[in-house]
Amino acid sequence: MVARGWARLRDRLGGLARQALRALRVARSERELDEEHAFHIDMETERLVRAGVSPREARRRALVAFGGVERFQQQVREGRWTWVWEEGWRDARHALRGLARRPLLAVSAVGTMGVAIGAATTFFSGVESVLLRPLPVPAPDRLVGVSILTESGGRSGVVSLPDYLDYRDGAAAVVDLAAHHLSDVTLSNEGGALASLGLEVSSNYFGVLDLVPATGRFFQPGEAERLDGPREVVLSHEVWRSRFAEDPGVVGRPLYVNGKELTIVGVAPEGFHGTMLGARPAVFLPLGQYGRLQGRDIGDRTGTSWLQLFGRLGGGASPEQATDALDATARGLGAAYAYGREPVGARVEPFSPLPARQRAVAAQALLILLSAAGVLLLIAAINVSGMLLVRASQREREIAMRRALGAGRSRLVGQLLVEGLVLGILAGASGAGVALLGTRLLERVRPPGLPGFRLDLPVDGAVLAFVVVSAFLVSLLFGLLPASHALRPDPGPVVRHGAARRPATRGRSVLVATQVALTLVLLVSTMLLLRTLRAALGTDHGFDSRGLVLAELNLRLNGYDREGGEAFYRALLESLRASPEVASAALSTSIPLGEGWDQTRASVPGLEAPEASGWVVGWSAVSEGYFETLGFAFRGGSEPDPTSMPPRIVVNDALARLFWPDEAPVGRGFRFDGREAEVSGVVPTGKYRSLSEEPTLFAWVPLAFAPSPSLYVHVRPRTDGPAAVGAIRRSVASLDPHVPLIRVTTLETAMGQSLFFQRVAAAFIGAFASVALLLSATGIFGLLAYTVEQSRREIGIRIAVGASGSGVVRTVVRAAVTPVLIGLLAGLGGALASARVLGSLLYGVPATDPTSFTAAGLLLLTVGLVAAWTPARRATRVDPTLALRAE
Amino acid sequence: MSSRSSAEALRGTLDLLILKTLSLEPMHGWGITQRIRDLSEGVLDVNQGSLYPALQRLEGKGLVTSDWTTTENNRRARYYRLTVSGQAELAPEEESWRRHVEGVSLVLKAV
Numbered sequence: 001m002v003a004r005g006w007a008r009l010r011d012r013l014g015g016l017a018r019q020a021l022r023a024l025r026v027a028r029s030e031r032e033l034d035e036e037h038a039f040h041i042d043m044e045t046e047r048l049v050r051a052g053v054s055p056r057e058a059r060r061r062a063l064v065a066f067g068g069v070e071r072f073q074q075q076v077r078e079g080r081w082t083w084v085w086e087e088g089w090r091d092a093r094h095a096l097r098g099l100a101r102r103p104l105l106a107v108s109a110v111g112t113m114g115v116a117i118g119a120a121t122t123f124f125s126g127v128e129s130v131l132l133r134p135l136p137v138p139a140p141d142r143l144v145g146v147s148i149l150t151e152s153g154g155r156s157g158v159v160s161l162p163d164y165l166d167y168r169d170g171a172a173a174v175v176d177l178a179a180h181h182l183s184d185v186t187l188s189n190e191g192g193a194l195a196s197l198g199l200e201v202s203s204n205y206f207g208v209l210d211l212v213p214a215t216g217r218f219f220q221p222g223e224a225e226r227l228d229g230p231r232e233v234v235l236s237h238e239v240w241r242s243r244f245a246e247d248p249g250v251v252g253r254p255l256y257v258n259g260k261e262l263t264i265v266g267v268a269p270e271g272f273h274g275t276m277l278g279a280r281p282a283v284f285l286p287l288g289q290y291g292r293l294q295g296r297d298i299g300d301r302t303g304t305s306w307l308q309l310f311g312r313l314g315g316g317a318s319p320e321q322a323t324d325a326l327d328a329t330a331r332g333l334g335a336a337y338a339y340g341r342e343p344v345g346a347r348v349e350p351f352s353p354l355p356a357r358q359r360a361v362a363a364q365a366l367l368i369l370l371s372a373a374g375v376l377l378l379i380a381a382i383n384v385s386g387m388l389l390v391r392a393s394q395r396e397r398e399i400a401m402r403r404a405l406g407a408g409r410s411r412l413v414g415q416l417l418v419e420g421l422v423l424g425i426l427a428g429a430s431g432a433g434v435a436l437l438g439t440r441l442l443e444r445v446r447p448p449g450l451p452g453f454r455l456d457l458p459v460d461g462a463v464l465a466f467v468v469v470s471a472f473l474v475s476l477l478f479g480l481l482p483a484s485h486a487l488r489p490d491p492g493p494v495v496r497h498g499a500a501r502r503p504a505t506r507g508r509s510v511l512v513a514t515q516v517a518l519t520l521v522l523l524v525s526t527m528l529l530l531r532t533l534r535a536a537l538g539t540d541h542g543f544d545s546r547g548l549v550l551a552e553l554n555l556r557l558n559g560y561d562r563e564g565g566e567a568f569y570r571a572l573l574e575s576l577r578a579s580p581e582v583a584s585a586a587l588s589t590s591i592p593l594g595e596g597w598d599q600t601r602a603s604v605p606g607l608e609a610p611e612a613s614g615w616v617v618g619w620s621a622v623s624e625g626y627f628e629t630l631g632f633a634f635r636g637g638s639e640p641d642p643t644s645m646p647p648r649i650v651v652n653d654a655l656a657r658l659f660w661p662d663e664a665p666v667g668r669g670f671r672f673d674g675r676e677a678e679v680s681g682v683v684p685t686g687k688y689r690s691l692s693e694e695p696t697l698f699a700w701v702p703l704a705f706a707p708s709p710s711l712y713v714h715v716r717p718r719t720d721g722p723a724a725v726g727a728i729r730r731s732v733a734s735l736d737p738h739v740p741l742i743r744v745t746t747l748e749t750a751m752g753q754s755l756f757f758q759r760v761a762a763a764f765i766g767a768f769a770s771v772a773l774l775l776s777a778t779g780i781f782g783l784l785a786y787t788v789e790q791s792r793r794e795i796g797i798r799i800a801v802g803a804s805g806s807g808v809v810r811t812v813v814r815a816a817v818t819p820v821l822i823g824l825l826a827g828l829g830g831a832l833a834s835a836r837v838l839g840s841l842l843y844g845v846p847a848t849d850p851t852s853f854t855a856a857g858l859l860l861l862t863v864g865l866v867a868a869w870t871p872a873r874r875a876t877r878v879d880p881t882l883a884l885r886a887e
Numbered sequence: 888m889s890s891r892s893s894a895e896a897l898r899g900t901l902d903l904l905i906l907k908t909l910s911l912e913p914m915h916g917w918g919i920t921q922r923i924r925d926l927s928e929g930v931l932d933v934n935q936g937s938l939y940p941a942l943q944r945l946e947g948k949g950l951v952t953s954d955w956t957t958t959e960n961n962r963r964a965r966y967y968r969l970t971v972s973g974q975a976e977l978a979p980e981e982e983s984w985r986r987h988v989e990g991v992s993l994v995l996k997a998v
Contacts, residue, residue, distance in 0.1 A: 043917040066935045
């Protein structure tokens with residue numbers, strides 16, 4: 001039945017298209033019509049004159065016989081193109097009047113489609129901004145991103161400054177290689193201080209991007225990489241406008257970055273926001289100044305890897321040539337220096353303003369959400385189709401009457417299409433409105449670990465095109481469904497008997513089943529994500545994270561040197577421990593599941609490691625009191641004395657079992673990061689980098705082993721968290737009022753950041769699933785209400801011959817349960833497939849989690865039964881005498 | 888027979904008359920009306936108002952084509968002529984018309 005309907009529809013559409021083409025081909029201009037008409041009248045007049053009629057009378061008779069030029073034009077105009085517009089406008093007004101008469105249908109159809117189009121548009125906009133939009137520079141397709149492959153099969157996005165220079169020079173023949181790095185900075189001049197972002201760049205950075213300064217100049221060739229190079233700064237256009245009112249005289253003036261004086265030499269062009277997605281650096285700084293401004297040693301080749309590489313392919317050079325050149329350099333460097341993770345090659349890819357790893361994560365999350373929005377769009381379209389089918393069957397009589405009165409089929413189809421177009425335009429417009437709100441909402445989603453991230457999601461050409469295409473498809477749906485329904489071959493019976501006897505419910509049952517199937521996909525996805533979040537809360541990290549307060553400090557931004565920093569932190573711990581609100585306090589360089597974790601190599605005599613340099617071990621440097629404050633449960637040994645030599649290290653269970661499977665590990669010696677160390681204690685294995693990781697080797701070293709100006713402060717409150725936060729603020733301010741607390745939160749919240757994408761996905765997909773559930777419920781309700789309405793007579797007879805009320809309810813409910821069950825079965829396959837797509841976001845829950853599937857199925861079934869209840873009750877109240885008489 | 892079908896039959900008749908006339912020679916609109924009147928010895932007087940829509944419909948179907956030329960009296964007129972598919976259409980149309988007429992007259996002959 002559906003197939004035949006489609007075939008009929010296709011024929012109709014083909015007919016319409018042919019008619020439109022023909023109309024174009026035989027279109028006549030007004031002037032041509034006049035000329036043909038005049039010729040005909042003249043000839044007829046001449047004939048009559050030849051027959052003896054007076055010229056005046058002959059002309060009159062000729063005109064009468066022809067029937068007047070107006071009528072002639074009217075009749076011929078049907079073949080003309082403008083006719084389409086005139087009729088179309090009339091149909092549009094007619095459609096608007098019709099919609100105004102049924103405001104509920106119009107509002108729910110337009111509203112449903114508007115929300116769905118808006119949701120899909122929002123995520124399309126996200127995909128476009130994050131994954132598709134090229135940098136606003138000339139020939140962005142010639143830009144490539146470079147990452148370095150390491151011997152263990154890993155991949156590193158960053159290199160040290162000396163390495164960058166070698167890579168640049170080694171590949172100079174085929175690719176012009178630039179480097180950049182994003183950091184937090186404090187800007188100050190006469191106008192006051194401003195916390196902001198700075199992008200450290202190589203001297204060829206702007207040249208590689210092929211940009212021209214808005215004023216002044218960029219860095220001189222070879223100068224920016226020198227540690228003792230000129231102390232210069234290039235302003236972003238935004239800062240030039242907001243802080244300097246676009247004064248061209250800023251060139252040559254001083255600007256203080258992290259308290260150090262630099263000279264402004266130029267301004268970047270308007271609309272250029274750097275080369276890191278979502279970050280809008282206020283200033284561009286020479287690479288070589290990074291050490292001085294941030295208090296870091298950047299001359300060390302194998303120590304600090306911080307620069308990301310990208311470049312522009314030379315004329316005619318291929319990415320493969322660039323890869324070959326960089327491979328050679330990488331192998332040379334790997335052979336010459338001891339990195340720990342030796343570089344063995346390079347990977348050259350099209351440049352993306354997102355680093356490869358984040359890009360992959362963002363792409364997956366965005367595409368999952370876009371697909372979910374697409375499923376919602378499909379559900380909405382199906383829901384609205386159901387509404388329109390009801391309306392079409394209500395209008396059967398009207399349409400049949402008009403056809404009997406001589407309205408042509410194409411005329412009717414045209415009218416229904418115009419009605420669809422009106423609905424589609426309204427739906428598109430409301431969808432654009434929803435998308436405007438949705439993109440604002442999506443812009444506020446800030447991924448963790450990207451400081452100062454701000455992504456604009458403008459509703460631009462591509463996004464508008466998406467709305468227009470959606471609206472057009474919706475228009476076709478709105479128009480063609482009723483059209484295919486209205487154009488049944490013979491209008492006769494409908495005119496005589498009213499609506500068709502055979503209730504057109506089978507098509508709608510299919511729609512309801514499809515809707516249920518798609519809703520199940522969204523519900524199961526939501527359940528899986530929610531259960532992932534729940535499972536994550538129950539993860540055993542080997543310590544007690546409840547109630548712990550966390551603050552983040554970075555003294556680098558205040559110009560502290562190493563000794564000053566160590567003194568500051570020592571004093572801070574003393575001050576905190578003296579506070580009555582604090583039970584215990586400690587420091588660490590990283591937090592579990594946070595950013596900034598580090599790894600190095602460790603080995604033990606007699607155990608062969610996969611690589612000569614040893615096993616990869618994650619580590620964190622911690623102050624004394626760390627294990628007590630966090631409440632680690634020691635499996636053996638104890639917290640080390642931080643000053644003992646060789647350094648005493650706490651290791652996790654995974655490392656202890658690997659290195660000393662048969663012996664007690666405490667007191668054993670091993671090589672850690674190139675030195676001799678001794679095990680002080682063993683703690684249970686937790687999760688360090690991500691919840692889904694395999695058991696990972698981990699070690700905690702005393703802070704003196706790797707002092708850092710950027711530390712986390714952990715406080716276990718004596719009474720409540722807010723009081724402890726107050727104590728931290730007071731202690732920091734009493735030591736140095738200019739040191740800001742970058743972040744104050746709880747350890748649990750900070751660790752929860754690793755579930756960022758799961759949270760975002762659960763929130764959005766959950767919202768979609770709720771809307772889908774509501775739409776399914778209205779779909780089922782609508783189907784049943786319609787079925788009951790159509791079979792009043794049948795129900796009346798059943799009641800008249802003695803059917804019980806419960807029997808009637810059973811019949812009606814069965815009509816609802818059947819499509820729901822079919823839909824659930826069909827949706828199972830889709831849900832399994834979507835669970836596999838979600839796979840890498842899931843943790844602690846299998847993709848085939850029976851609980852999620854059962855719960856989603858039961859929820860849908862319950863909603864279906866509730867939606868069926870009212871129509872079923874109504875059926876039992878059918879008065880048999882009235883129902884029979886009504887026919 | 889419903890009213891729509893009879894309207895279609897009438898329209899079909901006019902189309903057949905036009906096709907037949909144009910199969911003799913290309914002609915302008917007025918010439919077609921005259922030719923039909925002459926050939927039917929004055930019985931068939933084509934409604935001039937419905938002639939042009941019919942011509943345009945036939946042109947749309949691709950059975951007839953038209954272009955502006957000069958008459959023997961040196962006036963510009965739109966001349967219609969049969970296309971190849973128009974010629975192909977004519978024979979079966981004539982045949983089906985003939986059978987239609989025979990059928991009708993057989994019925995009328997019945998007592």
